[in-house]
């Protein structure tokens with residue numbers, strides 16, 4: 107009796123505390139970044155960046171074309187592979203991750219433009235690294251947020267209802283309106299197990315909206331994927347924020363972190379919502395990751411830096427911090443790498459092999 111009273115009392119006390127801390131990013135006007143130091147940029151700032159700076163000549167002159175190396179990948183290995191863990195960069199934030207026999211796509215976009223219409227808006231500089239029809243059968247699709255370069259209606263409709271879509275709060279309604287019903291919405295720190303993989307939705311510092319009327323009505327996030335002996339972090343768009351340390355402490359260390367390194371200039375406007383390459387390296391260290399895979403570059407022109415600048419600044423940051431360059435996989439579009447055993451798995455294997463030998 108005394109025990110159950112105590113239990114009821116602690117639940118009553120604990121629930122509002124948990125509720126408050128879990129809901130700090132929910133407001134009546136939509137979602138927001140709840141930590142101190144975050145400065146929201148409004149429509150006035152957007153106008154200053156997109157129009158005023160152009161009129162007053164503050165927009166930098168940049169090349170019109172770039173030639174990024176693309177690695178030919180016809181998907182043959184990927185379609186046959188059910189045993190090796192692999193990662194393939196399709197372009198922008200689209201990755202094909204093969205983990206423990208499941209095929210996972212992140213923020214899939216195969217369209218020519220990251221835009222609500224295909225006659226205007228940011229156009230691809232590089233073709234998708236694997237043709238859509240060459241993909242293996244997709245089991246899970248992870249969406250980080252609703253911006254056009256991450257959530258592409260055409261691609262989602264081509265993928266159809268077979269994959270299981272994991273999306274941040276609010277994105278499910280969009281999917282439903284496109285005929286997709288096989289999805290689960292998650293809030294920050296919510297998790298779900300699908301087959302034998304664990305997925306955790308993690309905080310990010312960004313914003314959302316597809317029109318002038320739906321700003322911040324859908325949540326933004328990053329994702330953790332945990333397999334048998336591999337843990338991967340997929341970073342959606344984010345400014346550098348204290349959450350990376352929290353994610354590293356709560357869910358790290360990671361075998362691999364895919365982090366955005368592009369769309370960071372001008373800093374006065376972009377730094378709140380997009381990291382520059384040096385900040386992405388800080389995030390990688392906070393997350394306690396081993397391999398770094400840069401994404402969100404070389405595909406769409408979304409900001410003021412030259413499109414080939416991000417990997418140059420990334421290399422500078424690696425050198426400055428005296429980090430092991432072998433751990434930074436600056437993939438070409440289309441390039442696939444096999445994720446070899448994690449340190450822990452290798453240790454277990456050696457241990458088991460030794461024990462086997464002693465029998």
Ligand code: ZN
Nearest residue numbers: 251253312343
């Ligand atoms: Zn975005």
Ligand code: ZN
Nearest residue numbers: 253255256343
């Ligand atoms: Zn983006």
